Amino acid sequence: MYPSFDLTKELFMPQYDHTCKKCKKNCDSKSYDKDTYKRMGRCYHCQMHFEEDLKFMKIGKWGNKWQFWVKLQQLRRWESIDREVEQFVFNGSLKMCSSR
Numbered sequence: 001m002y003p004s005f006d007l008t009k010e011l012f013m014p015q016y017d018h019t020c021k022k023c024k025k026n027c028d029s030k031s032y033d034k035d036t037y038k039r040m041g042r043c044y045h046c047q048m049h050f051e052e053d054l055k056f057m058k059i060g061k062w063g064n065k066w067q068f069w070v071k072l073q074q075l076r077r078w079e080s081i082d083r084e085v086e087q088f089v090f091n092g093s094l095k096m097c098s099s100r
């Protein structure tokens with residue numbers, strides 16, 4: 001019998017440690033845990049508590065740490081896009097050099 005598509009994917013995909021960095025729970029079984037883990041390295045519940053905690057940490061009169069955290073995530077997203085573009089440009093110029 002041929003291996004199913006999923007098994008082939010399993011074999012060729014690199015193995016990652018999918019345990020939440022806070023409660024050490026395995027984040028593979030639930031899809032929402034998996035999604036949150038991919039972004040934050042935490043299970044869904046730990047991430048929720050983390051954000052709740054940030055909301056209670058006040059900065060100044062109107063702000064809290066959560067607002068800053070959200071800003072930081074947005075900045076990080078842009079940073080990773082920048083890096084992708086950089087890599088694209090870098091790889092492109094490498095190809096040009098080797099063809100000479």
Ligand SMILES: [Zn+2]
Nearest residue numbers: 020023043046
């Ligand atoms: Zn957790």
